[in-house]
Amino acid sequence: MAARLGDAGLLMARAGQAAWQTVLDRWPAALRIAVVCGPGNNGGDGYVLARHALEAGRDVVVVRLEEHAPRSELARHAAGQFLAVGGRVVEGSGGLPTADLVVDALFGIGFAREPSADVATLLRAINGAGVPVLALDVPSGVDADCGALAADAVRADVTLEFLLRKRGLATGAVLDHVGEYLLADLGVTEADREGIPIAAKWLDAGLLPALLPHRARDSHKGHHGRVSCLGGDLGHGGAIIMAAEAALRAGAGLVDVGTRAEHVAALLARRPEAMPHAVNAGDAAMALADLTRSADVIALGPGLGRDAWGQGLFEVALGSGKPLVVDADALNLLASAPRSLGAECILTPHPGEAARLLGTDASSVQRDRFAAAQALVQRFSAVVVLKGAGTLVAAPNEVSRVIGAGNPGMAVGGMGDVLTGVIAALRGQGLSAVDAATAGALLHAAAGDAAAAVDGPIGLLPGDLMSELRRLRNAGEEV
Ligand SMILES: NC(=O)C1=CN([C@@H]2O[C@H](COP(=O)(O)OP(=O)(O)OC[C@H]3O[C@@H](n4cnc5c(N)ncnc54)[C@H](O)[C@@H]3O)[C@@H](O)[C@H]2O)[C@@H](O)CC1
């Protein structure tokens, strides 16, 4: 039966039932269950689950702080029903009773402010229980709006979220607190939610065919974009080679590379399809004049360095008026000389680069990645891809997009260079800046997942993504 959003009592009953069903599915043998209940409706969900577990013959105890007796009418009612069937409540912040499973129903979306000493002790007890933890709706201590974490925020094995995805559980360090993610919609359909503004859009690999540009049979290389890759100072030649190769694998029609003369031979040996242009110190404007004129999009930054050579390429690219994908040291140069770039340009910072661009530190960026991405959009009037676990794409007047793919194996030098090439290639194939950034980040993450599926995430190399990029780039294409 459909439920209305306003029917909180029915929704709490369903939330508790869904939580109990999750226990039955995941931990059928858990006989002793400790349910940590807070004072609000998250605690109410916990009491409903506790009652179901007790009625099914499990050894259940609710643990709560003295000051956390239920405060809302709904939670009081749920607690009353638990007590009415003989439920046991233990008060105090000491250790948890011995259990096979701990359920975290301390705080949900109502969590705010720094935890008191007693709350912190309880959070530490949950994390130190040494048994699986099921978090209801939100791991306690997480700000569900932005993902900010209290010091001892719960690290769940499974989080069962209610109603709809909350963006604060989607990106950054919170992913290590969410564990496995489950959603119970409680019978509330999308139609019921119509008119409620969405906080973020989630994208998973299944959407790639709809997001990627399709290729007409009657096409030639000039239709698929000419990408100029600029970078690769001495000592960093591989970065621009990887960006160029990724652009080719993501379907670019032509790829030029402006780099140090010392790297031309290596580039040609690896990818003879790319067209190298040697750039000497002090020579960027002249050496790159033709290349920037003919480019549809410029991928700027992989291996660029911050010396005079890199600065020369940076100024040429920014002065070209062409759509840019700005990465790596080009972001650092931009941070030292900030200017508005315009919505045709895409910035692809990792948290450290984002921090330099915003004049803050990486931990502040990570505390609220949505806010940091939006601040970058405002400051540079550009599209922003904030990399990291749960990469975000933000753009002027757009709801933030969360890339629901990727894995920790991708945390290795060179992955960002590949991403830059992929996004530039898609931009060159006609996608708008925000769509190229979104589809590119998703394609890159999905290729990373596919490559990691072969031999595992650790030791994954950017070069391992190339064939997967090609395969996934063809999702939805007729062969
Ligand atoms: N919105 C809905 O219609 C539904 C909500 N449900 C549950 O209700 C939850 C939200 O309930 P509430 O709004 O009551 O909020 P919570 O239950 O998340 O917590 C609010 C309570 O915790 C206290 N609190 C917050 N931060 C604290 C801190 N740092 N230290 C000590 N106390 C703190 C507040 O003073 C308040 O009493 C959801 O997360 C979900 O679990 C579900 O029953 C399903 C339906």
Ligand SMILES: [K+]
């Ligand atoms: K919780």
